[in-house]
Amino acid sequence: RYQSLPYSRALEIHKKHLSPVETAYFQKPLLLHQGHMEWLFDSEGNRYLDFFSGIVTVSVGHCHPKVTAVAQTQMDRLWHTSSVFFHPQMHEYAEKLSALLPEPLKVIFLVNSGSEANDLAMMMARAYSNHTDIISFRGAYHGCSPYTLGLTNVGTFKVKLPSGMGCRSTMCPDVFRGPWGGSYCRDSPVQTVRKCSCAPGPNGQGRRVECHFWIAADCCQAKEQYIEQFKETLNTSVAKSIAGFFAEPIQGVNGIVQYPKEFLKEAFALVRERGGVCIADEVQTGFGRLGSHFWGFQTHDVLPDIVTMAKGIGNGFPMAAVVTTPEIAKSLANCLHHFNTFGGSPLACAIGSAVLEVIKEDNLQKNSQEVGTYMLLKFAELRDEFDIVGDVRGKGLMIGIEMVQDKMSRQPLPKTEVNQIHEDCKDMGLLLGRGGIFSQTFRIAPPMCITKLEVDFAFEVFRSALTQHMERRAK
């Protein structure tokens, strides 16, 4: 047990010296001291099952022994050079990462954070296309830098300053909360939807595995309506042309929002017709988290022109990347130098390589698929049991549980109530994430090494928190 700073001192220092804007989870924020794989330990020695990985960042496990050993060895050898010098870690990493992407996505820019990666992708999209407007979904999160804040369409992150010149938002094709995707069950409880006689998803038995992803597409023609909206945004852009379109394959911060089947495919084609490039933000969905595929864009059967990645790429070490085609990469050549002091440091690249090796050696993509599907089916049972569980959705180890006042109204469960359930889970040893514009959705994205046994534990904890909540409500 590691005890360097008493809790009260940490609170005092936080209040005095740290950003007042950072919002910590929980009435009594956790002071974490140690981590091992999917477990975290606080200053009092309590242990928690980490079902949120520090916002979908710890991909292969906290302090994974192999990644830690590689980092320690590299620290003894060489930390930093800056990209004006070559070092083997950078070249080895570039080769390993590019091998995981389809042609022609083979040129890599190494940076330090998701925001930086998206900044760079925006710049390249504009330089390459010679157009101005960049489009992203409402509810999307693509970063908090002044440039990417124009792409991030979540009100709580916006600063009261004009931001994002040339960025335009378009309606998110959210099949649960959107005006059309949800219409098939607006007037009937969710249970009826599952009895719908439409063809099942491509995995055969899969209606509940793929959840609304398929139901919405098959049942209610929502996709066409969302595409009409999308066209309206495109047609009202500067000179009816587009520089780029950013999309997360599944929205993270917005509460694990999935789009109707085929939506992205059609949207990409429409953007390209207008001269734009398509950017997949894989900051949360990449590196095998979605189970069936290594990259989220592959689950939509699309090929982006630029892919941005961060978070899980370094298992918590600050690193990020932009991968694109040789042609688009050249668009920056007219500025002679594009420089980033820390991007692609020997330490970051050594860690990145170790993470890729561990994903393979520990079979983590397969684990995401198996354990994620098991978890989705299990947690979906709670939708039948509790009227306040409006939706359970997602793919692999990226799952959302949307809390509502009742299934008929689909009004979000008040934040105070969601906070209490969140806090109760923490007190029972389970850390969940939050998302959605009303903070109404619990987000589950654990390190990819979790087991079914741990899912069972999490299920019992969550179920018990919901039961306690219903009892409180009844009083």
Ligand code: PMP
């Ligand atoms: N894109 C997505 C999808 C994200 O979730 C985030 C971070 N939550 C970012 C970009 C920005 O990443 P960073 O915080 O590393 O700048």
